[in-house]
Amino acid sequence: MNPEFTPVLTGVAFAALIVALTAFGRKLPVPPPVLQVLAGIGIGLIPGVRVPELEPELVFFFFLPPILWAAAYFTSLREFRANQRPIGLLAIGLVLATSAGIAVVARALFPEMPWAVAVALGAIVSPPDAVAASAIVSRLPVPRRVVVILEGESLVNDASALVLYRTAVAAAVTGFFSVGESVVRFFIDAGIGALIGIAIGWCIIVAARRTKDPLAETLLTLAGPYLAWVTAESLHVSAVLACVAGGLYLRQYISTAVSPVSRVQALAVWELFVFVLNALIFVLLGLQVTGVARDVIAGGSGQVVIAGLIIGVVAIAIRLVWVPLATYLPRWLDADIRRKDPLPSKRAMFLVAWTSMRGIVSLAAALALPRTLADGSAFPYRHEILVVTICVIVVTLIVQGLSLAPIITRFAFARETAHHAEQRFARREAIRRAAEALEHAAREPESHPADVDALRAELRERLRQHDEDGDRAAGRRRLRMTLQAAERRVLVRLRNEGAISDEVLRELEQELDLEAMRLGSAHR
Numbered sequence: 303m304n305p306e307f308t309p310v311l312t313g314v315a316f317a318a319l320i321v322a323l324t325a326f327g328r329k330l331p332v333p334p335p336v337l338q339v340l341a342g343i344g345i346g347l348i349p350g351v352r353v354p355e356l357e358p359e360l361v362f363f364f365f366l367p368p369i370l371w372a373a374a375y376f377t378s379l380r381e382f383r384a385n386q387r388p389i390g391l392l393a394i395g396l397v398l399a400t401s402a403g404i405a406v407v408a409r410a411l412f413p414e415m416p417w418a419v420a421v422a423l424g425a426i427v428s429p430p431d432a433v434a435a436s437a438i439v440s441r442l443p444v445p446r447r448v449v450v451i452l453e454g455e456s457l458v459n460d461a462s463a464l465v466l467y468r469t470a471v472a473a474a475v476t477g478f479f480s481v482g483e484s485v486v487r488f489f490i491d492a493g494i495g496a497l498i499g500i501a502i503g504w505c506i507i508v509a510a511r512r513t514k515d516p517l518a519e520t521l522l523t524l525a526g527p528y529l530a531w532v533t534a535e536s537l538h539v540s541a542v543l544a545c546v547a548g549g550l551y552l553r554q555y556i557s558t559a560v561s562p563v564s565r566v567q568a569l570a571v572w573e574l575f576v577f578v579l580n581a582l583i584f585v586l587l588g589l590q591v592t593g594v595a596r597d598v599i600a601g602g603s604g605q606v607v608i609a610g611l612i613i614g615v616v617a618i619a620i621r622l623v624w625v626p627l628a629t630y631l632p633r634w635l636d637a638d639i640r641r642k643d644p645l646p647s648k649r650a651m652f653l654v655a656w657t658s659m660r661g662i663v664s665l666a667a668a669l670a671l672p673r674t675l676a677d678g679s680a681f682p683y684r685h686e687i688l689v690v691t692i693c694v695i696v697v698t699l700i701v702q703g704l705s706l707a708p709i710i711t712r713f714a715f716a717r718e719t720a721h722h723a724e725q726r727f728a729r730r731e732a733i734r735r736a737a738e739a740l741e742h743a744a745r746e747p748e749s750h751p752a753d754v755d756a757l758r759a760e761l762r763e764r765l766r767q768h769d770e771d772g773d774r775a776a777g778r779r780r781l782r783m784t785l786q787a788a789e790r791r792v793l794v795r796l797r798n799e800g801a802i803s804d805e806v807l808r809e810l811e812q813e814l815d816l817e818a819m820r821l822g823s824a825h826r
Contacts, residue, residue, distance in 0.1 A: 320581045335584045336703045342588020358670035367545050371527035372576045374549025381450045391628040393458035400428040403620045411609040418474035423687050425467035427694045429459040431661025442710045461542035495540030499547030502530040507559045516564040583662045594692045606686050610693025625655035649713045659698045733765050
């Protein structure tokens with residue numbers, strides 16, 4: 303086989319694997335991230351398959367920026383602000399507590415390990431993975447606030463963990479560490495990083511308003527996270543928060559900056575792009591697990607694996623203790639918090655505490671450890687840290703990832719109603735404002751009375767539909783979808799008979815597709 307075709311064939315094989323996992327994975331009771339990791343492990347066990355070495359720069363530059371940007375884009379800023387206290391306690395407080403606890407345990411397991419290296423290990427395995435949590439929890443009936451807290455935590459915890467990680471690594475390499483300087487540096491990095499993200503988001507909005515081209519606007523949104531990341535990294539500030547701030551800013555202004563066609567097109571492109579990235583991440587993670595396992599078997603590092611399993615259990619235990627403390631303690635200390643924010647249910651509290659799978663960021667940070675210190679000697683315990691990190695990832699993904707769905711099903715959370723109530727309110731207000739605008743436009747000389755009457759009737763019909771009960775509204779949607787299917791079939795028949803061109807079919811089909819999206823139809 304020509305070696306030039308090897309990368310292409312590898313890419314095709316990965317694409318085929320992702321398609322297969324997508325097609326069959328939804329029928330299995332295994333969460334997608336766990337299934338993808340297991341698939342990667344299976345590939346790595348095939349005789350003759352060479353496990354590629356995962357470059358940390360690839361993860362930090364290619365995978366992480368768009369995933370963070372997209373997660374921030376789909377995060378409600380209002381709900382993020384409303385839950386900033388629990389999010390902050392998890393994303394910053396729990397990261398520090400987990401790093402400290404694991405550093406103490408690591409020192410007990412590896413007595414010769416320097417404290418700076420132990421803290422670096424704690425920072426590596428402290429942040430839960432955003433992709434794994436979202437991929438599992440978002441598919442299940444979970445209280446909206448739990449989802450907001452978990453997603454909000456995942457937006458910020460990578461930033462706090464990476465700042466602590468870099469500080470600990472620098473202390474290990476140079477032998478110098480300053481607590482005050484580290485704290486100040488964290489806030490400077492966070493502030494400047496967020497400003498860079500907002501500036502990039504503002505530039506995208508300004509450019510999109512000038513281009514008026516759907517393809518160019520979609521490309522601008524794809525380039526945004528990479529521009530934010532590179533700019534922040536060049537200035538040595540938080541690239542994570544740059545992507546988060548950019549995604550949040552873009553969401554606030556994109557609705558008035560681009561056309562509806564651009565938003566529909568960009569959403570489809572982004573959903574596919576992020577889906578492929580997430581799948582690749584976990585397949586590559588499984589491959590790395592296989593490679594490290596082979597090294598462990600060859601090197602006889604069984605004791606290190608046991609230490610990794612212990613540290614994985616400790617990481618889970620610290621979160622299980624921290625979440626109740628961070629929930630009860632502020633309410634015990636502050637009556638105002640008790641009044642404004644009633645105590646959540648124990649089931650919701652446990653779900654937040656249990657959802658803490660580690661993933662690709664932890665692995666990339668472990669791989670990014672320097673190989674030598676400033677004096678030229680080897681970085682202490684680098685191999686052990688990599689093995690421990692893999693163990694923590696596997697333990698949390700398998701134990702917590704496989705148990706989340708049964709736990710959530712058993713908890714049987716009450717159905718959320720606030721979102722639907724807000725949706726009905728927003729629709730009524732939009733129709734009311736449209737009716738006012740119609741009455742104003744009806745006074746214009748070019749407005750034909752028959753057109754105005756038809757639009758009035760259409761608005762009244764839309765308002766009546768929104769006031770219908772759920773069963774009748776669902777029945778009406780089914781009827782509309784039946785009519786659309788009939789229209790689509792006759793358009794295809796006319797095209798096949800040569801009565802209309804493919805271009806006419808494509809234009810009318812897009813109208814039907816947009817209407818189907820409005821109805822929430824997933825049928826072909």
